[in-house]
Structures are given as C-alpha cells and as structure tokens.
Amino acid sequence: MEYSEVVGIRRSIRFFDPDRPVEREKVQKILEAMRLGSCAMNAHWLRAVVVFRDEMSPESFEKVKLPVAGVIMELAPVHIYCYGDLSVVAKDHGARPKQLIDVGALGPSHGWTYRFIDEFVWPQVLEPLYKNSTYPAAMAFDNGGCATQGLLMAYNLGLGACWTAFNTEGAKEVLGIPDDWLPHYLLNVGYPLESRAAGGQRPRPPFEELYFEGRADNPFRRDRAVVEELEREKMIQAPAPLPGRREEMRQLARKLGLPE
C-alpha cells in the first residue's frame, strides 16, 4: 500500500476478531517500524512490551485493564505496552549523538564534533534536560512519533489498531516494568471485524484552525487542488458516518455479545 493510503485508511479500530491471532512476524514488523522513528539526539527512549493476550492469565489481565479500555483489550489478540525510558540520557552521556557523527549523519558542516558534544551538548543541553521537569514531555513527543510509525505499519499489514490507556500500576507489577520507565499508552492490535472503511474518516477540526503560516494568527491557506490530489491518493477519504455504519456497529455488538 502507498504511504498516502496507509495514512488515509488508519482508523482507531475497536472491533477486532478475538479469535484470529496476529502473526508474530507482523508484530515484529510493527516494532521494527517503531525502531526506525526519528528521535532527538538518537536517544530512542521508546520501550515496548508485547503481550499476546491469550498468554496472559485472567488474573493478570484483570490487573492491567481499565474499564474504559476493557472491551478493546479483550478483543485485541496483541497488546503492545509503550513506555519511555527516562534513564537513557543519564546513562548515555552523549554517546548516541556521537554515533551519528561516526556514521556520517552529523558533521562539522552543522557544527557537530565530538568536542562540541563533550563541552556543550552534554553539559549544557542534555544533562540539564534530563533534570528538567519538561524532560518527560520532550521524550513523550519523540516516542509518539516512533510509535506512530508502528501504528501505521499495522495498517500496512492489513491489521487494525487502537491506542488505549491501561492500568499502569497493575502493568508495572505484571510486566516487571523498571521504576524509571514512564508509561505512555497501550497499542491494541488485531484483525478488524469492522469493514476497512470502519464508518469513514473521523471528524477533524478545520485545517485552518490547526495550522498557520508565519504567525500563529495567520492560517495556512488550504489549496483545494492539493486536497483533491490527496483524495485521489486515498489519503483523504469519505468522512464518517458512512451509510450503514450504525447497523454495522449494532451487528458487531450482537455478534460479540457486547452492549448496545
């Protein structure tokens, strides 16, 4: 599938086929996509713990689920618990950006040298960063980008997915999470029982309310021709609700014995 279509077909899938397992190699491909995400200073804070639902005991499942996410977690055969490892920068002491110099990604043309990292980047940027209260937010931003690559890979592989919260205290105990891992979200993965369109693209705020040019009070002009091009590429698709969506939801609820 082309990238534009993968972006376009992504929906939060909430009805999974509970009896159709996800192939282990597809799970690995999702993780491989996460690993290749962009990350400041090559830090790579993202950690993910994969749980194959049927390998988790009912007692453990009760500990990790939340009421608001329980149905999705019960239906999805694979759970990928995402965390940020807050210890990375402290342990690393600038070694990871140096790797980027070694492999030719960074160089003196942009001011990057070993000495610059040792004498400026580490003591004046990285060390203060990880002691700063904004550090988790910076880490979470990068981790969200990396995790989204995995999310899109799931759709590229014919799967569906949905981010949910989870019981972080329970998961810490059940999954053996280290103290310095900050919980993010849980990616539920499985084969959708919903149609591929899943009722259509979800509502979004108007483009001009979100994006600006030059100044924060000057909306970025949206070119209709570009929109039409993206429609042809299936990135922008028919908006929800598509005809018959409610009936589809009702039939799925009945099939799975869920509340209406």
Next chain:
Amino acid sequence: MLVKPIRSHDSVAAWDAGLRRQWGGDPLGEDPAKLEVLDAFCRLMDRDPDELVAFCFLRKRATGERFASAKRREELLLKLKEFETAAGRGVEARRRRSQVVSFLSHNGVLIY
C-alpha cells in the same frame, strides 16, 4: 423487589432515550427481553433500576460532588459475573450481561 412498573423508572426512560438516539426505532419496544433481563438483575441486586444506578455513585462529604465508586463497581462486577454465569457460557450468556451493562452505560455508569 420492584414496587412499580419497570418502565416507569427515570433510569429506564434514560436507557430508552439513549437506545433510540443511538440506534433509532424503539429498541425496548422491539425487544421486550431487554427489560426482562434488567428486571431479573434488579431482583438479584434487590434494587429497582433507579437504585441500581444510584448505587454506583457516592458523594463527597465536603462538596456533595457525585463520583463513581470503584468499590461499588467491583461489587457490581461480581454480581454481573454471577448473573452471566447463571445463564451458562458463551455469547448468549454474555449478551444477558451486556443488556445490563447497556442499561448502566446509557445512565452514565461505565462498567466492564
């Protein structure tokens, strides 16, 4: 024990309105078994539908603000499990439980 008809309760009216808004038509009228299941669960809990919804919430002493009680949710979950198990296993038994969960959801009670 219900002392008045089940449909006369505000919480049942809220369920009815929620189902109509979500699915259209007259879901409670078209499927009277939904009310029978709720009635059976109310008997198990020895509460009428309005009392069942009220049971899920407590109020803060200081402000009077209503909040969902985690302890009572646990209690209700156990009763739902008992209710489901009494109907056997599989999707049919689960549907029975889901009718009650639907009633609770349309009354703002999140339970799973």
